[in-house]
Amino acid sequence: MKKKAIVCRCEDISLEDVEKAIDEGYTDIEELRKKLRIGMGPCQGRVCIQLVMKILEKKTGKEVGKINLPSSRPPIIPVCLGSIASDKNEK
Amino acid sequence: MKSKADVVIIGGGISGCGLAYNLARRGVDVLVFEKNYLTSGATGACGAGIRQQWSTYENAELAIASVKIFEKLSNELGEDIEFRQGGYLVAIHDRKEMKQAIKNVEMQRTLGLQVEILDSEGINDIVPILDVKGMKAIGATFCPTDGHANPFKTTFAYANAAKRFGANIYTHTKVTSIKKDKKRITGVITDKGSVKTEIVVNAAGIWSKDIAEIVGVNTPNIPIRKEIIATERFKPMFEAMVISFKDGIYFSQQKEGQIIGGIPSPEQKPGYKTIPTISFMQHMASTLIRYAPVLKHINLLRHWTGFYDVTPDSRPILGETKNLKGFIHCHGFSGHGFMISPMVSKLLSDFIVDGKTSEVLNNLNIDRFKDKKIEHEMSTVG
Amino acid sequence: MDGLKGDSIASALHAQGIKTLTKSLRYDLPRGFFCGIGKCSSCLMRVNGIPNIRTCIAPLLEGVKVEIQDKLPDIPDAKFQSKPKKIVSVDILVVGAGPAGLSAAIEAAKQGTKVLIADENLQIGGQLIKQTHKFFGSKYEKAGTRGIQIAVDLEKELKELEKSGNIDLMLNSTVIGCYEGKKGKHKFAIIKRKNYDSILYEVESRTVVIATGAMENMLLFTGNDLPGVYGAGAVQTLMNVFGVKPGNKVIMVGAGNVGLIVSYQLLQAGIIVDRVVEAAPIIGGYHVHAAKLRRYGVPILTSHSIIEAYGKDKVEGVVIVKLDKNWQPIKGSKEKVACDTVCLAVGLTPSTRLLYQFGVNMEFVPEAGGFVALHDDSMQTTVKGVFVAGDSSGIEEASTAMVEGKIAGVSASLLLGFNKNAKDLKKQYKKELDRLRAGPFGEKPRIAKRKIDKLLEKKNA
Amino acid sequence: MHSYEKDGILTLEDLVIPTKKQLEKGVAFIECIQEIPCNPCVDSCPVGAISMKNINAPPIVDYDKCIACGQCIGICPGLAIFLIKTKGDKVFITLQYEFLPIPIVGNKVKALNRKGEVVDTAIVKRIAKKDKTFIITIEANKDFAMEIRNIRV
Known part of the structure; x- marks a missing residue:
């Protein structure tokens, strides 16, 4: 397997994948997220989003600050369903 | 930006992009304005299900026809929309529900839908991980051709195909005004410029009410906040979407392995607030x-x-406004816009290009709310 | 598997030379320990039948069964240990027990408020517990004291206050979300882990101090996901928390203070630091830290960058390259260097995910390290009762983080009507903060805070 | 740009060198020339020989006032303070040492310059411990008084 520069570890998305998607016209961070599942894995974008922003800036010339971050959705870390439901339905 | 177009569509979700594709394919010069990015509204938060088991004829008809399109859509658009037909298992909890189910199935079968009624044992044959006792089910209906697709990829595929046919899609472009003379549309003004057109399609989702207000049309729609969860991915265990009208829950395992599902929140109120609630999370997890x-x-x-x-009847509002030529409704999907979008956009494109109308379009016109008696869709979840 | 008490599953595996903990989803690439703080997904394993356990923070318990997952895990075969949820009400919730959070909690409790402080880690102190070096600053910020000792001192102070009943501490607990509470209060869901299970807490509080610190930045280069490529924080965790050597020969990427200090700690652990590579034309960290490394013969190469890490299942070496004035690689300057570890110290990004959920105004301020919450000089954000402090409000030093924490703690107390001497303290702490930021190394935070002030003004206008 | 910003190594031009007489008396020699917010050395000096315009200014040592007590050595978080005292053709250098193994008095150790190069062999004369920091005094050739800044055991 040829080594790659990995942007998103969770979903295994490489730099080439991101650049290709940007070339195809996905130039909004949310669009990229939905197209590639970047930031949708267990780390929820902690590792990759700042890299995607830099790649977007480099390729589109858009200032990072003008690119909105994808919305942050709870929970902050993955939590098992059993714990969340723990108030009910347990004997 | 272009200064002139045959049709301007407001809204870059599944409805807007689907219609843009169907129009562009037929040679119409079409333009889409999206105030944010494609799929930034309800499409982007969608539960991804595709169901044909409805209680009202119009919804069932639209959904059945849409599935036929979905089956070939990846090929047609040249991009994988991740359509999968794992079926929908609709739980039946009591005799009253059983009665309604039998009635629905009869109607659905007249439309040619393959759908069966299962007893409680039959449920685990379809979804082995279900605890039939825990879900308090006495049976279920099951339609194997129901399923799900990826709403983002479907929208993007429609948009890309539309562009190949010459459509122009402007994201991050907000419609600020719509121009009209006495009885017809004449143009659209955005924050990035204006365009002349005689036809405007309002496919702006929960913002369609504001768009309609610009031209003085009142719509009865209200936005209802809905919440959804997604789990981590794990090995595929079942293919069917499981739903219950009584509990309001729906969930399925997606192609990538995660479970996506929703349920009405105990704190559910109309409004634009987007903060998730803790009560939903707990209610969803425990159910x-x-x-x-x-x-x-x-x-x-x-x-x-x-x-x-x-x-008011959980059915979409489609078609032209009577007193305003060229102002076309394509909204009010009440939570099931994605699954009927292929057929809706086909019907509307037929109407716009050929002037062709249909029973479904007529029945779903905005004027139906003037009648006192409206037929309500019973089979809703989430 | 053998391990020592206090080990995490991943650190114990690492100590035995097992670096590949999982395989990547699409490309089947080996992955291992990377962030070391339970954030990234590179160490997910099946533990006692439960899939997707973050082994870098999961404690190593007697008789535990650890298995490699086949990419997507099977459904669990473990029995779920269910416990009822708990409901708690406090005046101030402090999220994060690092230097900023601890300072905020202590100050607030001293004013008489009822404080709950929650932290993800097994120990309090945040990053302090990895800081074996002495801190800079003045005597007010315990200058000349080692970070690890500061953590001990703060813990002592906290434990005293715990006796008075004003502070409760929840460790191994993550605030997973914030929600609307009743009567203007904020509601939080906290998950407290116990072994490999967890309990849900529902916490209502009138104010909150977000002191969640920062996340290390990643760098793009071929092979950046190979086991053996670590964040600097992860290297510190392995060495200073678990006593496990990350490797034998390290290439450090980044000559800011973090890169320089961690390099020195690596040397202290008897590990070879082959060289420090820095893309900028000058060393970003303090000269005194650089000098410590140079005195041990460690070269610091400015205007150099890493473009590849190679190796079959783990790092076997790197390719570095010289950069020109425009930070572009110079042709023919490629050099292959054998090593087993690459340590990345290329900056931090504030952890702001909770702040987003409150709907506070966030803006991109490069000098603060990324998107940060707009806040006033009381450290209050644009949402009433929501305060920030430390790196989550803009990347800076631990000394300033402590002072910011103190300001947030007394300001939150004042907002709630607790004022023993809060007003005077607030003035004193603000002066202290200005003093710390007065020099050239304080320029970046000064600019950051000025920008935040301006953006806030614009927002309020 | 100063060369130390690029390579991390100070040159003698960057520093204020004590006179021969001052060195014979013994002085604290501080290799801290950047403006960083740090001042424990000022507080540690019993005779007020170390001064700073403000917390960010680099420390200035009044070599005449300095009594070479060594209080400041162990307190410096940057390990940037050295006590230097010459006697005949020897120099006694006191520095912080944070590595293992800790030598014992009488050991011969390698004396390193600012680049980590071995320039001399030194003898350990004294070892003190302050908190958890070892403060070691070595004896070396006087010629290297302004060069030796580290030891290797």
Whole structure:
């Protein structure tokens, strides 16, 4: 397997994948997220989003600050369903 | 930006992009304005299900026809939309529900839909991880050709194909005004410039009410906040979407392995607030593990809100406004816009290009709310 | 598997030379320990039948069964240990027990408020517990004291206050979300882990101090996901928390203070630091830290960058390259260097995910390290009762983080009507903060805070 | 740009060198020339020989006032303070040492310059411990008084 520069570890998305998607016209961070599942894995974008922003800036010339971050959705870390439901339905 | 177009579509969700494709394919010079990015509204928060088992004829008809299109859509658009037909298992909890189910199935079968009624044992043949006792089911209906697809990829595929046929899609472009003379549309003004057109399609989802207000048209839609969860991915265990009209829950395992599902929140109120609620998260988790106890150790990964653009009868508003030529409604999908979008956009494009109308379009016109008696869609979840 | 008490599963595996903990989803690439703080997904394993356990923070318990997952895990075969949820009400919730959070909690409790402080880690102190070096600053910020000792001192102070009943501490607990509470209060869901299970807490509080610190930045280069490529924080965790050597020969990427200090700690652990590579034309960290490394013969190469890490299942070496004035690689300057570890110290990004959920105004301020919450000089954000402090409000030093924490703690107390001497303290702490930021190394935070002030003004206008 | 910003190594031009007489008396020699917010050395000096315009200014040592007590050595978080005292053709250098193994008095150790190069062999004369920091005094050739800044055991 040829080594790659990995942007998103969770979903295994490489730099080439991101650049290709940007070339195809996905130039909004949310669009990229939905197209590639970047930031949708267990780390929820902690590792990759700042890299995607830099790649977007480099390729589109858009200032990072003008690119909105994808919305942050709870929970902050993955939590098992059993714990969340723990108030009910347990004997 | 272009200064002139045959049709301007407001809204870059599944409805807008689907219609843009169907129009562009037929040679119409079409333009889409999206104030944010493509799929930034309800499409982007969608639960991804595709169901044909409805209680009203119009919804069933639209859904059945849409599935026929979905089956070939990846090929047609040249991009994988991840359509999969794992079926929908609709739980039946009591005799009253059983009665309604039998009635629905009869109607659905007259439309040619393959759908069966299962007893409680039959449920585990379809979804082995369900605890039939825990979900308090006495049976279920099952349609094997129901399923799901990826709403983002479908929208993007429609948009890309539309562009190949010459459509122009402007994202991050907000419609600020719509020009008209006495009885017809004449143009659209955006924050990036204006364009002349005689036809405007309002496919703006929960913002369609504001768009309609610009031209003085009142719509009865209200936005209802809905919440959805997604779990971490795990090995595929079942293919069917499980739903219950009584509990309001729906969930399925996606192609990538995560479970996506929703349920009405105990705090559900109309409005534009997008903050998720803790009560939903707990209600969803406890109901989900009541249905499938083996999921207790599966991690909840994300929890988000979206909106249903809900009409008084939970059916969409489609077609032209009587007193305003060229102003076409394509909204009010009440939570099931994605699954009927292929057929809706085909019907509307037929209407715009050929002037062709149909029973469904006529029945779903905005004027139906003037009648006192409207037929309500019973089969809703989430 | 053998391990020592206090080990995490991943650190114990690492100590035995097992670096590949999982395989990547699409490309089947080996992955291992990377962030070391339970954030990234590179160490997910099946533990006692439960899939997707973050082994870098999961404690190593007697008789535990650890298995490699086949990419997507099977459904669990473990029995779920259910416990009822708990409901708690406090005046101030402090999220994060690092230097900023601890300072905020202590100050607030001293004013008489009822404080709950929650932290993800097994120990309090945040990053302090990895800081074996002495801190800079003045005597007010315990200058000349080692970070690890500061953590001990703060813990002592906290434990005293715990006796008075004003502070409750929840460790191994993550605030997973914030929600609307009743009567203007904020509601939080906290998950407290116990072994490999967890309990849900529902916490209502009138104010909150977000002191969640920062996340290390990643760098793009071929092979950046190979086991053996670590964040600097992860290297510190392995060495200073678990006593495990990350490797034998390290290439450090980044010559800011973090890169320089961690390099020195690596040397202290008897590990070879082959060289420090820095893309900028000058060393970003303090000269005194650089001098410590140079005195041990460690070269610091400015205007150099890493473009590849190679190796079959783990790092076997790197390719570095010289950069020109425009930070572009110079042709023919490629050099292959054998090593087993690459340590990345290329900056931090504030952890702001909770702040987003409150709907506070966030803006991109490069000098603060990324998107940060707009806040006033009381450290209050644009949402009433929501305060920030430390790196989550803009990347800076631990000394300033402590002072910011103190300001947030007394300001939150004042907002709630607790004022023993809060007003005077607030003035004193603000002066202290200005003093710390007065020099050239304080320029970046000064600019950051000025920008935040301006953006806030614009927002309020 | 100063060369130390690029390579991390100070040159004698960057520093204020004590006179021969001052060195014979013994002085604290501080290799801290950047403006960083740090001042424990000022507080540690019993005779007020170390001064700073403000917390960010680099420390200035009044070599005449300095009594070479060594209080400041162990307190410096940057390990940047050295006590230097010459006697005949020898120099006694006191520095912080944070590595293992800790030598014992009488050991011969390698004396390193600012680049980590071995320039001399030194003898350990004294070892003190302050908190958890070892403060070691070595004897070396006087010629290297302004060069030796580290030891290797």
